[in-house]
Amino acid sequence: MGYATSSAANAARLIVVMGVSGSGKTTIGEKLAEALGLPFLDADNFHPRANVEKMRGGRSLTDEDRWPWLEIVADAMRNTADTRGRVVCACSALRRDYRDFLVKKAGESIAFILLHGDKDVIAKRQANRPGHFMPAALLDSQFATLQLLGEDENGFMLDVANTVEELVTQAAERLS
Template sequence: MGTRHVVVMGVSGSGKTTVATGIAAATGFAFAEADEFHPAANVAKMAAGQPLTDEDRWPWLAELARWMTERAEAGESTVMACSALRRSYRDVLRSGPPSVDFVLVDGSAEVIRERMAAREGHYMPVSLLDSQIATLEPLQADESGVVLDVALTPGELVRQAVAWLGGPPTA
């Protein structure tokens, strides 16, 4: 069987990293936090409350696709936490590995805003949530993906995502 590549996506504060690390633990897929691939200039811009432009994002997205491609070539499946808010961004991510599945964690802005306000040590300010929600383009019919409700517990989100992916790999 070939490799699998999963991007857990959504706005900041939706629980992408929690769900992606849970999927990695359940499946043994290599995990990556897309935020860690941002150049320092992008991080500084977001920390200052300035949304990134597409020009800021293209090289970052290409690097994420390259990371998945390198893992695929090594025979390793991956799961990544990445906002992937627009279809064009997801198209770049899909340009690397043989295929990419998306898990969109979506739902109430109020739930997400509460979670963001409770986080410590994250550079993304709550003030950028509305711009992220406005930017989010839902998965389209030709994109392999599932939408999960942000109001669910992290454990239930992981369980539903792993079930949608077909369960943990068997030996």
């Protein structure tokens, strides 16, 4: 399932692997970056401590929590691409307005790769992540918040039912 033309996705310097918690953003993002010879950023590493503590406590972030964090993520992606050429970043980017904000703050196009699939599959994966700050209880709110990529957005969707290797191969082919 694709949205952008292949040339639009593979021309982007900034690549965001997105989806709900437990969809595999970090795993796929790291392996995709490795396959493409690019640096990798995990947007979770840019959350202020207050955001992490809020999520750890089972409370969803508000937009007021997210906007400053997303601006930091956009700056980090652009700065990394400026020095390294391109970058892969794992970032939830669940709503269209969050993705639009990232593009605006980065000042350039971003290729979004949505890892999407069955909620039960993702819940099982999430349960196997001991110590992660995002509790499984917030998965319902993540799915409720998720807005699929629009036809006019630069990106494509991949099914999380595929293996890690298949997802990385599919993403790399679409971006190369």
